[in-house]
Amino acid sequence: MNLVGELHDLLLSSTNTVVFTGAGVSTASGIRDFRGKHGIYNDTFHGYRVEELFGIELFNADPSLFYSWARDFVYDLTAFQPCTVHNVLARLERAGLVNAVITQNIDRLHTLAGSRNVLEVHGSPSLHHCQRCGAEATYEAIAPRVHAGEVPMCPCGGVFKPDIVFYGENLPQTTFSAAVSACQQADLMLVLGSSLTVFPAAALPEEAYRCGARVVIVNDSPTSLDRRAILKLEDLTDTFTQLCDLLKGRLP
Template sequence: MSDSKYEKIAEMIVKSKLTVVLTGAGLSTESGIPDFRSKGTGLWEKIDPMEALSTDVLYGNPEKFYRTGFKILTGMKGAKPNKAHLILAKMEKEGLISAIITQNIDNLHYDAGSKNIMEVHGNIRTGHCVKCRKTYGFNVIEEKVAKGEIPPLCTCGGMIRPDVVFFGDSLPDCFNKAWEISSRCDLMIVIGSSLQVGPVNYLPSLAKKLVIINKGDTMYDRRADVLCNESASSALDNIYAKIQEIKASGR
């Protein structure tokens, strides 16, 4: 991408009073976590999501879920934040961005040090009992499953499930917060998302200005003020460098 695009995005960020970042699976591919829809490598080319990560399977056949779909979640454990996650955390700390709305469940924004995160599709840090609502660490679920306790059970006898939004689940309360801040933001930066999953994919339409950083096409490409078809780390590294130049020059 040309320097002029990096500079334009940097200027938009510096001038914005409220910038929100919306991230998707493409942000974490550089951490070794495959995305869902990329041709040849996407998870959904290998696995039917409705057979692996749906409430129909979770509640209708929990044994199948914990022997199949659960492995997709545990496969994300051990991944580390990449350069893009770290730059976003730094930008938040410096007041350049106000919030991160993420569709990712991999905890990497959290691990990178970001604070104001809206995990609209849940996370793999915690779980809860579907009967009494008692909270458990995700590691407790892993330990129970590893010992052959499938499905893992709470002390009350109810099934413990991860705090991940599966197909068929309602979105968590933080989605309302994500909607509210998206409707107020001066600038939204979408990173690593194909914007195919609703209702999260409606959020960019609420923003006054829009930047998209994604290797593939999205339904909002024509609406975007600036479009970058490249990796998140490369784009953010260059954008952050331009922000420092702008600050140093006093512009």
């Protein structure tokens, strides 16, 4: 049997499959990797590396830098559509074959594809909060203001910040706890498109392994869990296209 056939059998024999996704699942949607050699973080903007724009201190000192950079990416996410992997994962969940998707991505594509139990451990721009009074605003309310060149301000005079986890901030506690718990209960953990280098999020698949889950990795470069994985595949789109064929009839 080929490797995708083995993945198919593992999926059908597991009772609690949890998926962990990184930037690699979104590159097929046209979203560039953040941390790779040619990743978004290495771009420069007004003399700063983009990675620095995601620092909370710089954001608080001058939010216009972040918002003028983010206008054409974070606030233009509707330009990107879910790809095969997002779509198949959503169908697997509807078929009862996947229980939760934990993602490091902030692009909302799992939700757009139809996944329901999505745990965004690095946050997302779906909501924004005022840095002064805590008032909430949606992506849909903020995006047009960013496109108009504004730094979105709250009526109280504070600045709205997207609920993306910036450097110097803690991970969202409730979401992270839910992710840890999902990992502890999983009997199958699929690690997709992540090289597992960004902690603490990358420790989640390790926690699943520690608690007895079988681990499958689909990533085009080595990961720290490769040696513990029961299966390692490389090409995400290929794997999920074949998997979808094998599951034909079972998927909604």
